Amino acid sequence: MTNVTVIHIQLPRAGFLLDVDLELPARGITVLFGPSGSGKSSLLRVVAGLERARRARVVVGGEVWEDDATREWVPAHKRPIGLVFQEASLFDHLDVMGNLRYGLVRSQRLARTAAPSAQAVLDHAIERLGIGHLLQRRPATLSGGERQRVAIARALATQPRLLLLDEPLSALDAARRQEILPWLERLRDDAQVPMLYVTHSMDELARLADQVVVLDQGRVRISGPVGEVLSSLQSPMAQAEDAGVLLLGQVVERQAKWQLARVAFAGGELWLRDAGHAVGTPVRLRVLARDVSLAMQQPRDISVQNVVPAVVDASEDAPHPSQVTVSLRCGPTLILSRITRRAAHELALAPGRPVWALIKAVALVA
Amino acid sequence: MSPESWQAIVLTLKLATLTTVLLLVLATPLAWWLAHRRSAWRAAVSAVVTLPLVLPPSVLGFYLLVALGPQGPLGQFTQAMGWGVMSFTFTGLLIGSVIFSLPFAVQPIQNAFEALGTRPLEVAATLRASPLDAFFTVALPQARTGLLTAAVLSFAHTVGEFGVVLMIGGNIPGQTRTVSTQIYGHVEAMEYAQAHALAAGMLAFSFAVLLALAFLRRPLSRGAA
Numbered sequence: 001m002t003n004v005t006v007i008h009i010q011l012p013r014a015g016f017l018l019d020v021d022l023e024l025p026a027r028g029i030t031v032l033f034g035p036s037g038s039g040k041s042s043l044l045r046v047v048a049g050l051e052r053a054r055r056a057r058v059v060v061g062g063e064v065w066e067d068d069a070t071r072e073w074v075p076a077h078k079r080p081i082g083l084v085f086q087e088a089s090l091f092d093h094l095d096v097m098g099n100l101r102y103g104l105v106r107s108q109r110l111a112r113t114a115a116p117s118a119q120a121v122l123d124h125a126i127e128r129l130g131i132g133h134l135l136q137r138r139p140a141t142l143s144g145g146e147r148q149r150v151a152i153a154r155a156l157a158t159q160p161r162l163l164l165l166d167e168p169l170s171a172l173d174a175a176r177r178q179e180i181l182p183w184l185e186r187l188r189d190d191a192q193v194p195m196l197y198v199t200h201s202m203d204e205l206a207r208l209a210d211q212v213v214v215l216d217q218g219r220v221r222i223s224g225p226v227g228e229v230l231s232s233l234q235s236p237m238a239q240a241e242d243a244g245v246l247l248l249g250q251v252v253e254r255q256a257k258w259q260l261a262r263v264a265f266a267g268g269e270l271w272l273r274d275a276g277h278a279v280g281t282p283v284r285l286r287v288l289a290r291d292v293s294l295a296m297q298q299p300r301d302i303s304v305q306n307v308v309p310a311v312v313d314a315s316e317d318a319p320h321p322s323q324v325t326v327s328l329r330c331g332p333t334l335i336l337s338r339i340t341r342r343a344a345h346e347l348a349l350a351p352g353r354p355v356w357a358l359i360k361a362v363a364l365v366a
Numbered sequence: 367m368s369p370e371s372w373q374a375i376v377l378t379l380k381l382a383t384l385t386t387v388l389l390l391v392l393a394t395p396l397a398w399w400l401a402h403r404r405s406a407w408r409a410a411v412s413a414v415v416t417l418p419l420v421l422p423p424s425v426l427g428f429y430l431l432v433a434l435g436p437q438g439p440l441g442q443f444t445q446a447m448g449w450g451v452m453s454f455t456f457t458g459l460l461i462g463s464v465i466f467s468l469p470f471a472v473q474p475i476q477n478a479f480e481a482l483g484t485r486p487l488e489v490a491a492t493l494r495a496s497p498l499d500a501f502f503t504v505a506l507p508q509a510r511t512g513l514l515t516a517a518v519l520s521f522a523h524t525v526g527e528f529g530v531v532l533m534i535g536g537n538i539p540g541q542t543r544t545v546s547t548q549i550y551g552h553v554e555a556m557e558y559a560q561a562h563a564l565a566a567g568m569l570a571f572s573f574a575v576l577l578a579l580a581f582l583r584r585p586l587s588r589g590a591a
Contacts, residue, residue, distance in 0.1 A: 050488050076491040083492040093507040103493030110494055
């Protein structure tokens, strides 16, 4: 049970009841996704111990942080978490180094087992977020992106067992967001600290998530590995205009002549623009349902470069009554396609029918 | 200047310094409570703290005199404890000054704590700081402008008080005679030149204080923008 995070919460909020019962793998990034006011941040605050739910059970890494049944309750400052808020919330009476050391010295004091030396922890956090050149600066003189990187490093320096991020990029503009995402990807790939990441941005979800929990009105609509959640017709995201799947693949070939790269995923291959990734690099591809057309015969003499054989798995009504969303099976992988209801009727699409999927656009998200 | 005037100046500075120190110690927890507790008592406590702001100093001084006097409840208590009677003593004057300037200390500190909000304290908690630790290492440093404003206002207000000093202190040279009552004494005795020297000094002092406050408040407004 030590590799599982158990979160069970019942907490009345304005207009709804936050009622979740989650068991999450304690690794990688778990994205809590949902519209604003769906209870994501409240969930995070309960896990951090900043808010007390009437009924709650939180167990992280085999340690009970709270349990209403046994009246156990660990106060926020004794929970080994790191929390990064939407706005960086740096202490402006301290310089960057002072901010980093604030949590560091206190967590070292509380550490029960032999912890790595404070200097090693500090150096690692500074290196991981690339803030070595900012240490003597005052928070007021930093850019928004720099402030948030310092805030993340400050949380890391406490050596948390769980890192909580509450919409850490939503207060930043697009350019600043792109500046921070690679650092978060590196942290995820280190696989040292499991993270709970709250966002309502599909872009951040596609780039960062290993697991996804979709919240709506305080309830869990769907949860699971990111690939499964995004390809499920039952997920609320399948109803969105930008519904589409996320394929986890690897660059297997680069054609310098055409500036194209071939990416293999479980169940097929796709050609896309060569973004400079070396052969062997793991990449995430996003294929939107609206960019996938269907044909019953293998099309010839066609400009579309990616034509993949597939089998119809299921179909579901799309938001507009003229359309349906069809899920297609390519080996173990599901792809979504959004077509008109009339086309589905004319092609007599039904589960089990072999089709050709014409993929007009593939986006490299990371 | 006469030796009496110098004596009054030294006594005034001593009184103002002690009052300021006592007020910072008393007003900070009180301001914290007012800023963070949503108690039913809050409005009543807030009103009591603000009372000295609207009461005539003579009213405040009168009640303190009665309370601290030999027959008053506080006077009975201090006598029972073997401390004697506090009215017409420096200690009594100090007690009166602290109460008289309380709102000037509480309000800037309370405003600073309220502007701070709960977020910095939550951040401190997630960085393993206990509530008391967070109070001293985050709340106080971040409220420093409010604390400094409170100190300057308390000091200046104590230097400038007159009514309370006269009522409870009794204008005893070397014990309870401050600059303001000394000026009054000079005027009564038609010693205008002496009164002038002290009055001009007070004027310069007050101007300097207000100027200092203006500089103090500048970083605060920039921080809030």
